[in-house]
Amino acid sequence: MREDICTIPISEVFEPMDGCPVCRMRDMLQERLLDYILGAAMMEPDVRMETNKAGFCGTHYALMLKRRNRLALALMLQSHLQTLQKDLFKSPMRLLPGAKTQKAEQQSHRCFICQNIDHAMDKLLHTLFVTYEKERDFRTLFAQQPCLCLPHYSLLLGAGKKRLSGRMFSDFSGAAETLAKGSLAELQTDVNKFCQMFDYRSGGADADWGNARDAIERAVAFLTGQSR
Numbered sequence: 001m002r003e004d005i006c007t008i009p010i011s012e013v014f015e016p017m018d019g020c021p022v023c024r025m026r027d028m029l030q031e032r033l034l035d036y037i038l039g040a041a042m043m044e045p046d047v048r049m050e051t052n053k054a055g056f057c058g059t060h061y062a063l064m065l066k067r068r069n070r071l072a073l074a075l076m077l078q079s080h081l082q083t084l085q086k087d088l089f090k091s092p093m094r095l096l097p098g099a100k101t102q103k104a105e106q107q108s109h110r111c112f113i114c115q116n117i118d119h120a121m122d123k124l125l126h127t128l129f130v131t132y133e134k135e136r137d138f139r140t141l142f143a144q145q146p147c148l149c150l151p152h153y154s155l156l157l158g159a160g161k162k163r164l165s166g167r168m169f170s171d172f173s174g175a176a177e178t179l180a181k182g183s184l185a186e187l188q189t190d191v192n193k194f195c196q197m198f199d200y201r202s203g204g205a206d207a208d209w210g211n212a213r214d215a216i217e218r219a220v221a222f223l224t225g226q227s228r
Helices: 010-015 021-037 043-054 058-065 068-090 097-108 110-132 135-144 150-163 166-196 215-224
Strands: none
Touching: 010 021, 010 110, 010 135, 021 058, 021 150, 043 068, 043 110, 058 068, 058 150, 068 097, 110 135, 110 150, 110 166, 135 166, 150 166, 150 215, 166 215
């Protein structure tokens, strides 16, 4: 399942030149997994066994609730709740309360979709660095990206240091820093402009907002790596 659903060509992520490419990579994986888990996965016993044990986080339950296939979600909840009842509340009486608390806490932090996104992201980042090292055109494409959010700037530097040679990492980290620094400077200008537009001297029907109208949303996306 993971190889089929979560494999995304690196070029497919970077060529649109729209926002942070790593955010786009994660969002594409998330959409594919949501489509899959509410569709074909219902008929795959091995996947159902995993979702029965792991369940989903609040974010992904909320995204699934927005979709139309509520029956698929209900069926997964049905078997997941049965698994929880067995694992958490039908344990031997001799199991210490602290151990039961630990099991409940561990369960509350598990999510089938998050686990698969993390697994796929690791593989895609490996492909990204191999491509960066081997292909000059991709290095140019990376440097031309319009944005790199703060969390993914940190992620790329940490992963790149482990996977790229010294000289190549220096080139990569410099390009990543230029993208993140440029994104921050642009956002600072736009947020300043947004605030200024609420001054009575800047208002009016014909006021020029420039790129400031969505500055708040873009700033939050840059700081958190989350566009929704």
